[in-house]
Amino acid sequence: MNPTREAVSALRNARSVAVLTGSGVSAESGVPTFRDAQTGLWENYDPMDLATPEAFARNPELVWEWYEWRRKLIGEAKPNPAHEALSELEKRVPDFTLITQNVDGLHREAGSENVLELHGNIHRTVCSKERTTIEPENFIEGTPPKCPNCGAFLRPDVVWFGETLPVGVMEAASEAARNCEIFISAGTSSVVYPAASLPYEAMESGSLVIEINPDDTPLTAVADIVLRGSAGEILPALSSSGE
Ligand code: APR
Numbered sequence: 001m002n003p004t005r006e007a008v009s010a011l012r013n014a015r016s017v018a019v020l021t022g023s024g025v026s027a028e029s030g031v032p033t034f035r036d037a038q039t040g041l042w043e044n045y046d047p048m049d050l051a052t053p054e055a056f057a058r059n060p061e062l063v064w065e066w067y068e069w070r071r072k073l074i075g076e077a078k079p080n081p082a083h084e085a086l087s088e089l090e091k092r093v094p095d096f097t098l099i100t101q102n103v104d105g106l107h108r109e110a111g112s113e114n115v116l117e118l119h120g121n122i123h124r125t126v127c128s129k130e131r132t133t134i135e136p137e138n139f140i141e142g143t144p145p146k147c148p149n150c151g152a153f154l155r156p157d158v159v160w161f162g163e164t165l166p167v168g169v170m171e172a173a174s175e176a177a178r179n180c181e182i183f184i185s186a187g188t189s190s191v192v193y194p195a196a197s198l199p200y201e202a203m204e205s206g207s208l209v210i211e212i213n214p215d216d217t218p219l220t221a222v223a224d225i226v227l228r229g230s231a232g233e234i235l236p237a238l239s240s241s242g243e
Contacts (some may be wrong), residue, residue, distance in 0.1 A: 005224050007210050007238055010182055010225075016095035018180040019086060020173075020198050021231075024187025026104055028232040029077040033187075052161045056128070060153050064144035067156045071122055074104045082186070083110035085235035090114065097176035101188060101195050103158045116173050118195050119167055124157035133157065170194055177202040184210045184238075187231045189227060190217040199223070 001009075012018070045066070049055050056063045087110045090096040098115045100107055103122040107115050125134050125145075129152035135163040138147035144153045159165055173195075177183055182204035190196045190211075198210050199219055211223040212234045220226055227234045 001225055004234070004237060007225050008211075009159035009226060010208055011089075011093075011238055014093055014182045016180045017089065017093045017182045017184065018097045018173075018176040018198075018202065018207075018211050019089075019184040019186060020080075020177075020188060020195065021086070021098070021100045021102060021107070021186050022190075022195075023102055024105055024189075025082045025231045026077065026102055027119060027187065028080040028081075028082065028230060029073055029104075029106060031077050031104055031106075048161060051158075053163060055153060056153075057161070060155075061143050064068045064153075064155070065124065067158075071156075074106075074122060077104065077106065079106045079110035080145075080232050081111070082235045083107055087111035089235075089239040095180070097173070097180070099173045099176065099195075099198065101192065103156075113200075116169050116176070118159070118169055118173060120156070120158040120166065122158055125154050126157045128155045165194065167169035171200055174201055177207070178205045180207050182210065183207045184212065185219055185223070186212040186235065188213070188217070190219040201212025 009152060013063055027033050050066045076104055086098055086107065090098065090112055097163050098107055098112050100115060100117055101119050103119050105121055105123055121144050126132060127147040127150060129150055134147060134154055138148045139154060140148055144155065146152065147154055177198040180202060183199055185199050203209050209223045210225045210227065211219050212227045212231055216231055
């Protein structure tokens with residue numbers, strides 16, 4: 001059977017599905033994937049020198065400005081057919097969990113409800129010391145702005161390299177991975193842990209693992225079904241399988 005038909009047929013009767021998405025799913029909305037994001041003004045910077053707590057401690061102004069630039073790109077982006085297809089799939093699968101590494105909020109904008117944001121959300125800002133969420137109208141202006149309660153710098157509520165994931169979110173994602181019949185990994189390079197461990201947890205619990213990516217990743221060799229191509233084309237083809 002061709003792999004797309006095999007995936008469509010598996011999804012047709014599935015009662016529990018978990019999906020892990022990465023920046024490839026937002027690429028067709030015009031949000032550059034993390035590793036392709038170093039263009040224009042930022043081409044000479046390594047993301048590892050911008051998305052770490054050490055980078056923020058060293059040069060908070062630079063890191064804040066990089067996130068301002070990313071927020072602007074994301075602000076102009078709209079959900080694409082991949083996001084919409086996942087929101088449709090949620091409506092017809094009784095137990096559906098969407099786990100995302102993306103911080104752009106586009107899954108919720110497309111109507112997805114049960115979303116676990118493993119790496120936080122770029123639209124939220126927190127105090128770098130107290131981790132409380134601060135609304136823009138309360139920022140003490142500056143680059144970066146400061147916390148109105150304690151005066152510490154504010155930062156985006158995203159997970160940087162070397163930081164731990166938000167409490168409970170990874171646990172909920174693992175549980176979804178271990179309990180699903182079908183696990184779909186879409187648009188992720190499958191190299192950043194702990195998110196990259198989720199398809200393996202699913203596999204060990206007997207789930208069927210489907211990968212959607214135009215390129216090979218470390219998961220490709222072990223996935224049950226590999227669908228080569230863009231998420232914006234493949235996911236709509238899968239999610240309409242119930243009609
Ligand atoms: N459809 C599907 N996949 C795509 C598309 C597309 N249109 N375009 C690119 N891809 C794939 C690439 O082949 C690559 O495997 O998306 C993947 C993007 O990989 P990364 O840039 O590494 O993004 P991601 O896997 O989300 O990174 C994980 O690492 O940098 C940190 O916190 C950041 O959440 C991010 C995490």
